[in-house]
Amino acid sequence: MAEPGKIRMTVNGQAREGWAEPRRLLVDFLREDLGLTGTHVGCEHGICGACTVLFNGEAARSCLMLAVQADGADLMTVEGLARDGKLHPLQEAFWEHHGLQCGFCTPGMLMAAYDFLRVNPDPTEQEIREALSAVLCRCTGYQGIVRAVKAAAERMRTRLGDDMERNRAPGAG
Amino acid sequence: MAYRELAARNDGTILAMRSRWYDNVGGYVRSPEPGCTFRPIGNWVGPYRFTNLAADAHVVMTNKSLTGPNRGYACGHLYFEIERMVDLLSLRLGMDPAEVRRRNFIQPGQFPYRTPSGGLYDSGDYPAAFERALEAAGYHKLREEQKSARSAGRLYGVGLAVAVDPSVSNMGYVTIALDPAVRARPEYLPKSGAIESATVKIDPLGKVIAILGTAPQGQGHQTIVAQIVADELGVAPGDITVVDEMDTFTRVWGISSGTYSSRFGSVGTSAAALAARKLKDKLVRLASALTETPAENLVFADGRVTARGESGHGLTLKELAGRAHWNTQSLPPGMEPGLEATAVFGFPLADSPDAKDRVNSSNTYGFIAEVMAVEIDPETAAIKILRYVTVHDAGVIINPLIAEGQIVGGALHGLGGALWEELAYDSEGQFLSGTFMDYLVPSAKEAPLVEVEHLATPSPFTTLGAKGLGEASSMTAPAVVANAVSDALAPLGVQITELPITPSRLWHLLEAARQTPRIGSR
Amino acid sequence: MKPPRFDYHAPASAAEALELLGRYGADARLLAGGQSLVPLLNFRLSAPAVIVDLNRAADLAYIREENGRVRLGAMTRQRAIEFSPLVKSRLPLLAEATRWVGHLPTRTRGTIGGSLAHSDPAAEYPAVATALDTEFVIRARTGERVVRVTEFFVGLMTTAVQPGEMLVEVRLPVLAPNSGWAFEEFSRRRGDFAIVGIAAMVTTEGDRCRSARLAACGAGPAAMRLRGAEEILEQGGLDDRYVDDAAARAAELVDPSADLHASVEYRRHLTRVLTRRALKHAVDRARGAGAQPRRS
Numbered sequence: 001m002a003e004p005g006k007i008r009m010t011v012n013g014q015a016r017e018g019w020a021e022p023r024r025l026l027v028d029f030l031r032e033d034l035g036l037t038g039t040h041v042g043c044e045h046g047i048c049g050a051c052t053v054l055f056n057g058e059a060a061r062s063c064l065m066l067a068v069q070a071d072g073a074d075l076m077t078v079e080g081l082a083r084d085g086k087l088h089p090l091q092e093a094f095w096e097h098h099g100l101q102c103g104f105c106t107p108g109m110l111m112a113a114y115d116f117l118r119v120n121p122d123p124t125e126q127e128i129r130e131a132l133s134a135v136l137c138r139c140t141g142y143q144g145i146v147r148a149v150k151a152a153a154e155r156m157r158t159r160l161g162d163d164m165e166r167n168r169a170p171g172a173g
Numbered sequence: 174m175a176y177r178e179l180a181a182r183n184d185g186t187i188l189a190m191r192s193r194w195y196d197n198v199g200g201y202v203r204s205p206e207p208g209c210t211f212r213p214i215g216n217w218v219g220p221y222r223f224t225n226l227a228a229d230a231h232v233v234m235t236n237k238s239l240t241g242p243n244r245g246y247a248c249g250h251l252y253f254e255i256e257r258m259v260d261l262l263s264l265r266l267g268m269d270p271a272e273v274r275r276r277n278f279i280q281p282g283q284f285p286y287r288t289p290s291g292g293l294y295d296s297g298d299y300p301a302a303f304e305r306a307l308e309a310a311g312y313h314k315l316r317e318e319q320k321s322a323r324s325a326g327r328l329y330g331v332g333l334a335v336a337v338d339p340s341v342s343n344m345g346y347v348t349i350a351l352d353p354a355v356r357a358r359p360e361y362l363p364k365s366g367a368i369e370s371a372t373v374k375i376d377p378l379g380k381v382i383a384i385l386g387t388a389p390q391g392q393g394h395q396t397i398v399a400q401i402v403a404d405e406l407g408v409a410p411g412d413i414t415v416v417d418e419m420d421t422f423t424r425v426w427g428i429s430s431g432t433y434s435s436r437f438g439s440v441g442t443s444a445a446a447l448a449a450r451k452l453k454d455k456l457v458r459l460a461s462a463l464t465e466t467p468a469e470n471l472v473f474a475d476g477r478v479t480a481r482g483e484s485g486h487g488l489t490l491k492e493l494a495g496r497a498h499w500n501t502q503s504l505p506p507g508m509e510p511g512l513e514a515t516a517v518f519g520f521p522l523a524d525s526p527d528a529k530d531r532v533n534s535s536n537t538y539g540f541i542a543e544v545m546a547v548e549i550d551p552e553t554a555a556i557k558i559l560r561y562v563t564v565h566d567a568g569v570i571i572n573p574l575i576a577e578g579q580i581v582g583g584a585l586h587g588l589g590g591a592l593w594e595e596l597a598y599d600s601e602g603q604f605l606s607g608t609f610m611d612y613l614v615p616s617a618k619e620a621p622l623v624e625v626e627h628l629a630t631p632s633p634f635t636t637l638g639a640k641g642l643g644e645a646s647s648m649t650a651p652a653v654v655a656n657a658v659s660d661a662l663a664p665l666g667v668q669i670t671e672l673p674i675t676p677s678r679l680w681h682l683l684e685a686a687r688q689t690p691r692i693g694s695r
Numbered sequence: 696m697k698p699p700r701f702d703y704h705a706p707a708s709a710a711e712a713l714e715l716l717g718r719y720g721a722d723a724r725l726l727a728g729g730q731s732l733v734p735l736l737n738f739r740l741s742a743p744a745v746i747v748d749l750n751r752a753a754d755l756a757y758i759r760e761e762n763g764r765v766r767l768g769a770m771t772r773q774r775a776i777e778f779s780p781l782v783k784s785r786l787p788l789l790a791e792a793t794r795w796v797g798h799l800p801t802r803t804r805g806t807i808g809g810s811l812a813h814s815d816p817a818a819e820y821p822a823v824a825t826a827l828d829t830e831f832v833i834r835a836r837t838g839e840r841v842v843r844v845t846e847f848f849v850g851l852m853t854t855a856v857q858p859g860e861m862l863v864e865v866r867l868p869v870l871a872p873n874s875g876w877a878f879e880e881f882s883r884r885r886g887d888f889a890i891v892g893i894a895a896m897v898t899t900e901g902d903r904c905r906s907a908r909l910a911a912c913g914a915g916p917a918a919m920r921l922r923g924a925e926e927i928l929e930q931g932g933l934d935d936r937y938v939d940d941a942a943a944r945a946a947e948l949v950d951p952s953a954d955l956h957a958s959v960e961y962r963r964h965l966t967r968v969l970t971r972r973a974l975k976h977a978v979d980r981a982r983g984a985g986a987q988p989r990r991s
Contacts, residue, residue, distance in 0.1 A: 002700045022703030022746070023736070044696050045734035047609035052800055058774065059800040064733040068703065069750055098574045101582065102391030112800055119778075119799070133616035133885040134798030136609070139391055141581035142617040552968040553881055593883060597955040605955040608738075610888075618885035676883070676890075677957040680964065 007071040011036065012080030020067040027051040029067035030077060038078040038107050042136075049135030052108040053077050059115035059134075078107035081114070089159070090114060090152040099148035101139035108135040113149045121157055125150060175250070179258045180225075185266055185273040189225035190218075192254065196232050199239035207232040209240055211349050212247040215292025215534035216337040219255045220299045221277040224289045238596050238604075242433070244586050245647035252336045253672065256652035260333075260659060261668065270333050270656070271307060275300060278335075285633070291531030293522055294337065294538040295640075296630040302564050303335060303542040305628050310544035310562040318546075323664065328549040330661025334653035335542045338567070339535035340435035340641025341367045343523035344428065346534035353528045363525040367536050368427040369440035371448040373402055374513035377498040379476075379491025381406060381413045383448075386430045387441050388419040392643055393575035394437055398445045400571060401637070405449035406456070407473030408490065425515055435641025439537045440518050442571060443636035447516035455514065460493060462505040520634065537632045537640035540566040541649045547657040554680035556592065556658060558621040563649070565625070567642035568632045579643050581623045587650025589615050591672050662686070698736035705748040709755050709834065709863055712747055717836040719745045721858045726750070727770060727809030730801050755808070755863060760785060764830070764866040769808025777802055785869040788826065788876035788896055792819045795878065798886045812862045814852050814917055817888035819880065821848060821918035824865065826894040826910035831855070832864035839863070851916040873905075874898040875981030879973040881965050883956055889913040890957045891965040893945075895973035897933065899981045904928040909941070909974075914949035914966050921945045924970065933978045942971035 001022075008017040011034060018033040025044075030036045030053070042050035044063050051063040054076035081088040090110050093099065100106040109132065116123070116131040123131070128149050129142070137145065175194035181187045196210045210230045218226055259277075263270035278299040279286050286294040307313075315331045322329035345365040348356060355361060370386040383402045387394050399413040419426065429436075453473070461468045464487070466480040479487030494512055496503060501510040526532035546560040563580060570576050593613035597605040606612040623646070631638025655669040658679070662668075665686040671678075706712040716723055724743035726732055727750075735741035749755060755770035758779050765785050767776070776782050777793045796802060796810070796819050810820040811831070824831075829844040833856055847855050856862055870876070880892035889912050896908040907928040909921040924945040931937040951962035 002702050021700070023698040023700060025697065025733075025737070028697070043609050044737045045608055045610070046730055046801065048614075049798075049800065055803065058803040060803045061730075061800055063737070064729045064804065066703075066729075066733075066748075068705070069729075069748065098578045100391070101393070101578055115803075116799060129617040129620070130885060131799060133618040134800050136614050136616060138586065138614065139582045140578055141583075141585035141623060142620045143581045143623060144578055146617060553965065555881070595955070599955075608734075611955060613883055613887075616884055616886070675956065676881075677961040680961050681958065684960075 005068065007068055009070045009073050009075055011075045012077060018067075022066060022068050024067045025063055026053075026065040026067045026070050027062040029070075030062060030075075033067075036077050036079055040104055040107055042104065042108075047136070048105070049108040049112060050105050052111040052135060054111055054115060059112050076111070078110055081110060088114075089155045090117075090149070093148040093152035093155065094145070097148040097151060098144040099140070100145075105135055105137040109137065109145055113152070117149070117153050117156060121153060123150075123153060175254050177254050177258055179262055181262055181266075183266065185262065185268050185276045187221055187223040187259075187262070187277050189223055189227075190255070190258070191227040193229040194231065196230070196240070197235050197237060198232055199235065199237045201234060201239065202232065203239050203241060205242060205347060206240055207350060208242060208347065209247045212242075212342070212346065213251050213339055213534065214290050214346060214349060214530070214532060215288060216294075216339050216538060217251065217290045217292075218288050219252065220279055220297075220335050220337050220540060222279050223277070226289050228290075236602060237598060244583060245644045246434070248336065248339070248644070248648035249587055249590060249651050252334060252648050252652045253655060256334045256336075256649075257655060257659070257670070260656045264663065271303075271312065274303065274333065274335055278303065289531075291527065291533055292339075292535065292538065293533045295632045295634045296568070297538070297540045297566055298628065298630050299335070299540055299542075302540050302566050302628045305626060306542035306544050306562055306564040309564065309624065309626055310546070310560060312544060315544070315546050315560070322548070326551075328551055328661045330547050330549070330657045330659070330663075332545045332547070332653045332655070332657025332660055333543065334649040334656060335540070336649045336652070338435070338539035338541050338565075338640075338642065338645055338648060339537075340539065340644075341439045341520070341536035342429070342434040342436070343367050343520070343532065343534055343536060345523060345525040346532050349526055349530055349532060353526075353530060356526070357528065365525040366519055366523045367429045367436065367440060368517055368519040369430060369436065369444045370425040370427060370515060370517045371398070371441070371444035372425060372513065372515040373445070373448040373452045375452070375490065375494045375497075377494060379489065379494040381408060381490070382416060383413055383445065384416045384424065385441070386419065386424065386426050386444065387417070387432045387437050389417055389432050389437065392432065392437065392579065393572060394432070394441065396575065397442065397571050401442060401445045402449045405446065405453050406490070407478070408476045412476065425517065427517065434535070435643040435645070438567060438639050438641035438643065439632070439635050440520070442639050443518040444516050446636040447518055448514050451514035451516055452512065455508070455512065456493060458505060458508060459497060460488060463488065463493075463496065518636065522634065537568065537634060539568065539640045539642060539645075541645060543646065543649050543653045545653045545657040547654070547661055549658065549661050549679070551683070554676045554683055556654070556674065556676075556679070558654070560624070561621045561653075562624045563626070563646050564628055565642060565645060566628050566630055567645070568629055568635065568640035569638040570627055570629060571637065571639055573627075576627070576642060577625050580625050580645050583644055584623045584646035584650045585615055585620050587647035588621070588654060591651035591654050592674055593619070595673050696737050696739065698733075699739055699742045701743055702745045703748065704745070705751045708752050709861070712749055712752055713834060713836045713861060715745075715747045716859050716861060719747075723747050725812075725861060727812070728772070728805035730797065730805045731809065731813050731815070758782065760869065764868050767807050767865050767867070769812075769862045769864060770806050771808070773797075773802035773805045773807065773810070774799070776807060786867050787870060788878060788894060789820075789823050789867060791876065792823045792878040792894060795819050795880045795889070795892065807865055808862045811847075811865060812854055812856055814848055814854050815888065816851065816916055816918070817890070817892070817913040818918075819878070819889065819892055819894075819912060822892055822894040822910045822912035823878070824867070825918040825920050826896055826908045828868050830866040831862055832866070833860050834863045835860045845920075848917040871898050873900065873981060875977040875979065877973040877976035877980065879969040879976070881969060891951075891962050891969055893966070893969040893973040895970070895977040897928065897974065897977045897981050899933065902932060904931075904933050907941070909945060909970060911945065911949050911966055911970075914951045914962050916950065919949055921948050921970070923948050928974070938971055938974045938978070941974060942967045945970040
């Protein structure tokens, strides 16, 4: 069937639902049907990474997924990084280290970095560069971004507390 | 495509350059093209003293993609040509390319300097900035490293590039495209100038609001304007609300307003500072009248104005603003009510071209000196960038973090065009790089570490002495990497004359060189 | 650019998927990881009437060892392969090649079955499969057959999978004793498809080479087995001169095309360079030295 159907998912901890034709891309559903415009459409062919979200805890390019594929799934977008008005250490670090200029790639960078740091919480600079090669940026030359991710990694490692994500198994699913 | 000739003395002094170039602008010329052909006319000699320049520019329309302004607008091409020529001269003379450059720089005492094509370089100390770059890169150590690498058969190169970095287009430059005879006609309306505007105001609650004319896209104008205004008014940058929306129907603007040509650093900051000073002037007169203190004894700090040497709370900005808004009859006689100031900053020296096509095409001119070390894998022809040092003179730097972001971003943007990005066509005219799978934008893994330093010679032509730097190293990166690769391959006789340098193309150059019997040394 | 309309089905099992494939035949396209198909849909270069989405067929994703082989369900994610301890110890060549496949976010969705069935000439997994005695389990509604790798990659982006059939499982032989492996790739940027990639596996017997396996990607219409180069090592040995000869022979055996990224000659040359590097690394590993995977 090609007709729109109801889909339900959890996004940033909240139950969300909407109607989508099978051909509706997940990135368009998030932006236009759910009003979560933080995730950006850059290239629509899976190269630029601006559309990166977490799908069941793992970074994926939402321009290469159909919204119907997210029915029943647990998603996180960039809007889900801050908690109770407090920025995530990655966001703080991007701010402090000038990790963004126009901001178009930034949601993709943050989500890709978030996934990467769960898999590799103590990366070298080259490992960070390799991981971030998944998202293209035209403005920054990446130097501020790499510094930000390194600083965030350190802050997240030494932070005492309640980051439950650190306890989730990397690469699961 | 360009043909360039250079005449020089045996001691390395350049006497003249002649260039004939053909710009493929694609299917039709779309404004502001063919600016790509002559945008940098004012700085066509770069940082060098030679005064004999012949330029013959051709615009060719073909059935390929349209061209348009991109970061560096024609300067990437210009400096690729000039800096490759300087290196070829050095090779011919057997001289250190650093020394050849030293011998040709415009000297610090010569500013403001008028170039043969009409540019007016406002300030600079090219020798000092150049030495700083060499020192920061450890140039002599790099050459030592090169010697030992070469004796081990490794392909190690050191490249240099220098450039004059023009910012703020003088609108007059566009009219170069017209024949001087046309421009001489009585009915012709000349074009000239470059302006920017800003408004600063204080609302009845004492909140400071600054309104820009530049419509930025991430270059940090809001932050910088907040810094400038806060500095003038004695408040914290966080207390300034910056409005960066532009609506030409309701806001102050000019025909040249906007964010392009690295102009914010130069005219944008000037307008913001002038608007803030205008408003400050008014606040001073008001505070002086209210407190019966002479203007020169007033201190603006921490959001209040106090009398120097006196203890006492003085007046907060909110109290001052309250007076101005709510009790206009109490204002000093002759003072216009309201707390708002607009400044439109324009360059006095942005004239139209003369009958010989000479024009001061930009309003401020910075300087860039770069050093790059590379090693080339002799088997794969892959280029590895080992060091990349860049020294900038963009006048007064207002926010070093933002400046660094622009420089590093510009450097990679330039390298992108030098090593990876290409609008490629096959021999049948089929477009080959229509997706990002084939149009290769460099990623974090390809990006080198860029080491940035500043050496500031304030501009006498801007309010704060700042110049633009948003394009910066996009102009020099192609030249410096081409020079470094050519230097690495000089023993094999390979010279880079075309970009991008792809591994496949470079390997073919290497193969051709290896199979060519070499006569003579070097 | 958005996909054209299509009828969509998301079967919950392989059997259900085959039922749909049988019904729709050539009108249906299988959607695995989507990293290759969805861009084509977005560009409208592909406009299938029916999409059969395999991502809910849970019985198609697994990694298990049986009878000297590791069996991977076709829908096993590249990311799962990347982090699988079983793959790392039993199929280290596959683990090493996986690091070259795209980026972590693409490996979250991309699958081994999708990559093999798509058979892009520059893809890494087909080269690994070609270098090993890989078996492909192809199933239809009517039954299943096992195809050896020598019959699987048929031509440019064409495999032995027929309309109405589906690749359900891939079986790779576990690493033999006294063996070394390596995957070497050259690309313009990190994560890009290979300009040329070489998969190598050698098994030693004393000083001799008991078996050598070499396969190339990016150097022909499909992944290519370089038997002529393998023979040089198996008949001669593993010293540098045989490695060099094998590398030279490999360059002669490949059938590269030119594109905007590389010429035919350059690809041939890279084949030689990367074959030598891969063999040296594989031989080092076989001899016990260099236990860590080397990064480029």
